[in-house]
Each structure stands twice: as C-alpha cells, then as structure tokens.
Amino acid sequence: MPDYYDGGGAGAGALLALVLLVLPVILLFALAGYIITSFFLMKIFDKAGVQGRWRAWVPFYREMVFAKLGDLSPWVMLGAILATGVLSNVPGIGFIFAYLAIAALALASWRVGLKLGKDWPLVLLYIIPGIGQLIWLGIAAFTHSPWNPRVQPAPWRTSFLRDTTVWQGVPVQPDAQATPGAAGGGYAPPPAGSSASPAGDYPPPPSAPAGAYPPPAPPQPASPPTTEPPASDAPRS
Secondary structure, X not given: OHHHHHHHHHHHHHHHXXXXXXXXXHHHHHHHHHHHHHXXXXXXHHHHOOOOHHHHHOOOHHHHHHHHHOOOOHHHHHHHHHHHXXXXXXXXXXXXHOOHHXXXXXXXXHHHHHHOOOOHHHHXXXXXXXXXXXXXXXXXXXXXXXXXXXXXXXXXOOOOOXXXXXXXXXXXXXXXXXXXXXXXXXXXXXXXXXXXXXXXXOOOOOOOOOOOOOOXXXXXXXXXXXXXXXXXXXXXX
C-alpha cells in the first residue's frame, strides 16, 4: 500500500515537472507567433493606407481591421473568433466551430491577396497548421505589388458577410462604398489619363468646350404672301 502511494506521488511529480518545463516553451512560441503576426499585419496595413500602426498590435481588433480590408464584416470576424474559442470544445458539434475563425480569415485573406496582386491558390497555405498563416502574411507583407482596391466585387457583396462599418482611419473599400449603410469613401478617383474606373461606373460623354461651336440661329418667321400684281414689262403710252 505505501509503495502504491509512493509511485503515484512520483508520477505526479514527474508530470508536474514536465508541464513546468514545456509550458514556458509553449508560451515563448505563442509570444513569438503573436509578435511576427502583428509585424506582418502592420506592413499590410501600411500598404492599404490604414492610419495608426498600433491597430496591428491589438488582439482581435487587428483581425477585425484585416477583415474590413478584405471586404468582410469585422463583426462577422469577431463572432467567428469567439465561436471558435468558446464552442469548439462542445462535444459532438465542436468540430463545426473549430474552423470558423480560419474560414473567416481565409476569406479576408483571399480578398486582401487580390488587392496585392496575388491569386487565390495562395490562400491554400492556411491548410498548413500553425505556420501556414504566417507564411501567407509574410508573402503579403513583403510583396512589391502596390495596393489596388479596385478588384472584382466579393461574392458575398449582398449578404450579411459584407462590410458596412465605417471606422476613422481605416480606408473604406469599394465594395463597402457601393452597399447601403456605408458613408464616405477612402479613395480618390483614378488619375487623369488612367483607364481604370470604379466597378460599374462609366465615364460621362465628353462635352465640347465653351465657344467651340456657334449656337444655332433662331428660326426666322415665314414671309407673308404678297397680293400685289406682278409688274408689267410693256412700255407705257
């Protein structure tokens, strides 16, 4: 009996020592991942014209700003993150919620990638657990392609997933400008001589400069018919 309890105590002590040894390593990796992710997001926010680099370092809020740049509602992103954290451990249905945050981030990443000149297959990096998102963010952060928000409309443009929230300092994307509830715009029209135009907009027909053509003359009234007899050519006597 004493040997049994002594063995159990030794096993518990070994387990506690292992936890105390592994836990700092896990926390160190988590901290490093958070710092790298925030740094990459800061670079992407700079490209997109977001004011205030601090936004990339605030937990949850940085993902919400990223969602807005990807034409996805920031509240949908927040709900997906909370659902993943709270409901993923529910027996039976937890696996359904375990991937909501990853799916929301992948949708926003696809749209952000398009605006940075990247094709959709790059989002498949999210399949790689843990490191896949960091690889995608690193490629997007250090790409040399300029930020171009004038891309094809999002498939969820008319659904509850669309972004209609306006935040000071975060540029309003073209998809949000075209949906009800969004006020103002964050981008100027294309420069003169550029062939680019907002989706669905058509340039007005060119107008002639003032004075190029004379105004049409007003219509003249018709002359009344004369009743006088025609003059005779015969000489008078």
